[in-house]
């Protein structure tokens with residue numbers, strides 16, 4: 001389990017690695033770059049779909065179940081981003097692995113788990129078909145389910161997310177690549193940030209302002225990560241001179 005630079009989490013754990021691009025937000029995928037850097041380590045493990053092509057591809061899907069023990073060993077509760085290096089709901093992740101992931105998170109409930117996907121259709125289908133894994137058939141408040149909406153062309157992901165029986169549903173608008181008409185009804189949290197990479201596509205500050213103002217109006221916690229660009233600059237984590245680091249609450253408290 002690693003301490004993460006992702007501002008909205010305390011730790012990150014990668015029980016899965018690897019993915020394939022699905023939308024424009026994937027163009028500068030941070031995880032793919034990491035896969036290239038850790039190629040030697042990744043290639044030692046057989047890919048989930050074991051083909052010669054995948055064996056040579058460091059960003060093919062791989063499963064690292066030994067990471068469960070690291071999370072279980074940590075007694076102090078932490079807010080953990082589950083998989084910054086993959087997308088759990090990729091079509092090639094077997095249902096058995098998803099079952100292991102959810103069963104573990106339900107059982108080890110002292111931590112808060114944050115799961116973000118660009119494939120909420122499969123997340124929806126999986127949760128609905130496996131409601132028996134969750135108390136009262138609802139994903140409990142220490143498991144936060146989120147989807148990424150980087151552009152208006154994928155806004156439909158939010159409607160799918162909203163249908164999932166879960167206490168905490170959040171939307172990450174990162175990298176924000178255009179203005180969004182976002183229906184925030186029923187959502188627990190909005191994250192906004194620009195693309196962070198060499199040659200990053202710019203985020204207009206007014207796109208971020210508009211989402212912040214709407215979240216404030218609707219009483220939804222808002223988290224602003226960083227403006228687009230690369231390198232460290234003073235004030236890059238501020239919007240109009242303020243740091244916005246709000247979190248969802250369940251029964252009146254951040255969990």
Ligand code: SF4
Nearest residue numbers: 019020021026029086
């Ligand atoms: S869905 Fe996420 S992990 Fe997968 S390619 Fe896109 S940005 Fe990378």
